[in-house]
Amino acid sequence: MAGDWLGPLMFVVVFLFIFAGYPVAFSLGGAALIFAGIGVLFGYFDWIFLSAFPERIYGVMSNYVLLAVPFFIFMGTMLERSRLAEDLLRTIGLLFGRLRGGLALAVVFVGALLAAATGVVGASVVAMGMISLPVMMRYRYSPELATGVITAAGTLGQIIPPSVVLVVLADQLGVSVGDLFVGSLIPGVMLAGLYAVFVAAAAIAKPELAPALPAEERDEAREGLIKQAMLVMVPPLVLIFLVLGSIFAGVATPTEAGALGAVGAMLLAAAGKRLTRKAVTETARETSRLTAMVVFLLIGSTAFALVFRGLNGDIWIEELLTNLPGGVIGFLIVANLAIFFLGFFIDFFEIAFIIMPLLVPAARILDVDLVWFGVMVAMNLQTSFLTPPFGFAIFYLRGVAPKSIKTTQIYRGVIPFIVIQIIGLVAIIVYPELVSGLLGR
Numbered sequence: 001m002a003g004d005w006l007g008p009l010m011f012v013v014v015f016l017f018i019f020a021g022y023p024v025a026f027s028l029g030g031a032a033l034i035f036a037g038i039g040v041l042f043g044y045f046d047w048i049f050l051s052a053f054p055e056r057i058y059g060v061m062s063n064y065v066l067l068a069v070p071f072f073i074f075m076g077t078m079l080e081r082s083r084l085a086e087d088l089l090r091t092i093g094l095l096f097g098r099l100r101g102g103l104a105l106a107v108v109f110v111g112a113l114l115a116a117a118t119g120v121v122g123a124s125v126v127a128m129g130m131i132s133l134p135v136m137m138r139y140r141y142s143p144e145l146a147t148g149v150i151t152a153a154g155t156l157g158q159i160i161p162p163s164v165v166l167v168v169l170a171d172q173l174g175v176s177v178g179d180l181f182v183g184s185l186i187p188g189v190m191l192a193g194l195y196a197v198f199v200a201a202a203a204i205a206k207p208e209l210a211p212a213l214p215a216e217e218r219d220e221a222r223e224g225l226i227k228q229a230m231l232v233m234v235p236p237l238v239l240i241f242l243v244l245g246s247i248f249a250g251v252a253t254p255t256e257a258g259a260l261g262a263v264g265a266m267l268l269a270a271a272g273k274r275l276t277r278k279a280v281t282e283t284a285r286e287t288s289r290l291t292a293m294v295v296f297l298l299i300g301s302t303a304f305a306l307v308f309r310g311l312n313g314d315i316w317i318e319e320l321l322t323n324l325p326g327g328v329i330g331f332l333i334v335a336n337l338a339i340f341f342l343g344f345f346i347d348f349f350e351i352a353f354i355i356m357p358l359l360v361p362a363a364r365i366l367d368v369d370l371v372w373f374g375v376m377v378a379m380n381l382q383t384s385f386l387t388p389p390f391g392f393a394i395f396y397l398r399g400v401a402p403k404s405i406k407t408t409q410i411y412r413g414v415i416p417f418i419v420i421q422i423i424g425l426v427a428i429i430v431y432p433e434l435v436s437g438l439l440g441r
Helices: 002-019 024-041 047-061 068-081 084-096 102-118 121-138 143-158 164-173 177-205 215-222 225-248 254-271 277-310 313-322 328-342 348-354 356-365 370-386 392-400 407-430
Strands: none
Touching: 002 024, 002 277, 002 313, 024 047, 024 277, 024 348, 047 277, 068 102, 068 164, 068 254, 068 277, 084 102, 084 121, 084 225, 102 121, 102 143, 102 177, 102 225, 121 143, 121 392, 143 164, 143 177, 143 370, 143 392, 143 407, 164 177, 164 348, 164 356, 164 370, 177 225, 177 254, 177 370, 177 407, 225 254, 277 313, 277 348, 313 328, 313 356, 328 356, 328 370, 348 356, 356 370, 370 392, 370 407, 392 407
């Protein structure tokens, strides 16, 4: 058809708007209106497509799965405001301090625990950067190793359930949130384990990179340390068990489990005498801000999808992706490269709402397991979060790191962890049973 060029051009224009600095939601909606007008003017678009817009928006508003997003955001933000990360890092750091690299191992452990307790990436990186980085510098840790392990451990919230990323991906993929949570469990734990192995190996090979705590400090803190460690670890572990256990056992939906987690986070804050009016207000404000951003993105992406489909853009994308050399392998290479590079510039919400609707139809035609595909996408997004020069986790840490830490040191620090991420991504692709094993497929 003569107007088939409008679909690809619309796709390009959206990204030009985004890279020019316009908000993603308005870039999507604005491009939709512009190209709908152009299509009508030249007779390539029928306004009837937009008549479905109100019904689609109502579907977004009544989407029960997406209701889990504000609950998990509230839970994570409340736990961060209640200084759970501070208590964990201080206590676990002393517990592991007698080991070479003990503080870095504590960061990995706490990063995994915070990921399972909060599912919010930015909060974990910022919290650990503010608390653990000055301590690691005081004990003469290598700046590269210290910053690398903080950024890497802080992004585990992308892949370890109950990740907000996985909730949004499940909605866009049309799969069960519970299945995506179960499927990501082994890859997430595996990734944290690989981080810990690297830290331990680096500390053994070059002790000056990550020395143990001085003996006098370990001796001062030894009394009652195990008891203190249990006191700070058990409450978040119980919360994680209740939230994830209720989902995995089929007792509660992800939305119900998210509500349980939000209430549980408030109870933990109250138990620690940190449930202040300020904490609740800041948590509610942050939850409202992120939820509003998601809703506006959904509205913009819905308008974009309707117009893009009306201009036959979906057919163009589908044919392009399903006719790539190599079949499924070619599709996976292109999909992973696109997600990886876009992850430098836009966050996971935007990638989920722009890119996933374009990839999912082709994945279905090629008979790709969508749960496995979703876990792979989450792992890929985590890799792009770390990659210089635009990785979001790097910017989060740069914002709270001391001025003595150079940006180039952070860049060098994340490189080994990027390699580990790529190894994890390749492992998921080569061994799909890492995802499907617990699902019994």
